[in-house]
Amino acid sequence: MNMSEVETLAKVEVLADLEENVRELMIAHEAKRILWFPSELLSAAPDTDPDLHIRELRRRAEGISTPARVALALNLLTEEGLPHFHRLLAVYLGGDTFWSKWTNLWTAEEDRHGAVLHDYSRDSMVLNNPVIEKMQFEYLKAGFEPTWDKDPYRVFVYTTLQERATQVSHANTGKLAGAYEPMIGTVLANVAKEEARHYVFYRNVFEEVLARDPNRALESAAAIMPSIDMPGVNMPHFREMADVIRRAGIYGPRDYLKIVEEQIRYWAIDAIEGLNEMGKKAQEKIMAIPARLERVADVMETRSRAKTFAFAVAFAREFEME
Template identity: 30%
Template structure:
């Protein structure tokens, strides 16, 4: 695939301001497309309110106990991580509003995206508390700790880096929600997370299409940004309390691990944009493209090693159960 920049310029000439202006029409077009396919939904319709009852404390209700919930252990761990990630929406809004601006098509999208994302935290918390799936005290303590830290992008506040990051991150979030729902043990939870995942997929498509347009006008700079984001990628929840342990449990449980990250998140976006096939790049873009290809190959090999370790672990557990039974 040959891409010729619409406005030939060296990558260092593509300031954030120039890129924002050059992509404004694309953003407007993508907003119109998004509004035609996105469906409004009501968070309260996905919560089994009849299961709710008072907790202990000032209401004098029943104290929380893990046995009260039908959600699986891995489902509970993933739900807390996913909700705490959604809780940091004010920080995410600040990040993209600062980079993209609050005016014109960019501002319209920033506010629309924030409004849609706001539903996710609302419905997840209502579900978790109503069904007693998590300890409400610990959940609030985690929320306070996580939000007090805020969120700061790893991507040096570059507009292109941010667009590239969210193109992958929205898909990663969608996959995490869907896998959590599948393994939650509760059909109502699965349905709720499927609804959230639909939103995340539409958001991914918006940013992916924007990234495609960026490749067309500034291929070298965009390739460098994609390379940086893929190599340095971290989920936005990495700063929450106990994230490393929870992430390890989610990896073992098949919610989100290196194989899923490679096969279901990075590869689909890179393949759709044909990133490793783009030609006509300058020295900077070619270097970034080559490094990206090498990294993906190494990541695939690393994921295979992890797959083998997880399979060996499952075999050991099965053998112990067979011996005990």
């Protein structure tokens, strides 16, 4: 066994020690959850003609702005990346344990997010459906091999940040698109609420990891927190789509900065004591991240100029954004 295998084994033992916490967190999670299904959120009111329901939906959806459509497309694709995420989690959180019960529950919940957005898109015709289906195919075919997949602690830091980021993105997309078409507002509010509960689960898990193994936990957090790549990063046009979403005020570097600050506070990173050299260095590195993110956001905003965009998935309609 080499050193990194020994490290991973030590971390896996900490995970085994956390099983009882996971059981309790799952009970708390399920007690608060309202389990909705896509067809419930999307179907017509009981006394409405279903054909009229779809016609009305399409009429309202015509008003949804092109930037809001781009945001919907990116959110949909992120959700449909679930096979990548299920695989990554199942590596460490599998076996005959409460971890695999969580992984399975989480997967079942997440699967509805992609389904409801896909069904909404088909019913409302708000996106070019053949185009988005091809993008999804390419995204899944390309695979997703993040640098954190060899370290279970990094998995929890990444999932904490990622669940919060998707929550913000869904909630803000829902506000923007929902101003034109209320049904998508309701759909995305429900999805966002579920991301918020996933976020609570992962950040509590990492809190427990920090309490048991602070030095190694901080080292892992210091590796992830400077920036997280969204899973679609290798997708064609991803960067441009992300640029639109930033300009629309849905999600950007300032939101990521807020998310990082929130975790530093919640995990009380600066107050952790009794660390070794490695732990102290990681702690210092983490405490310096917000100032760096602030500079990155400043630079991006000063350099940003008005720009014209067009995306096949949003019917190649040209639009300009500040």
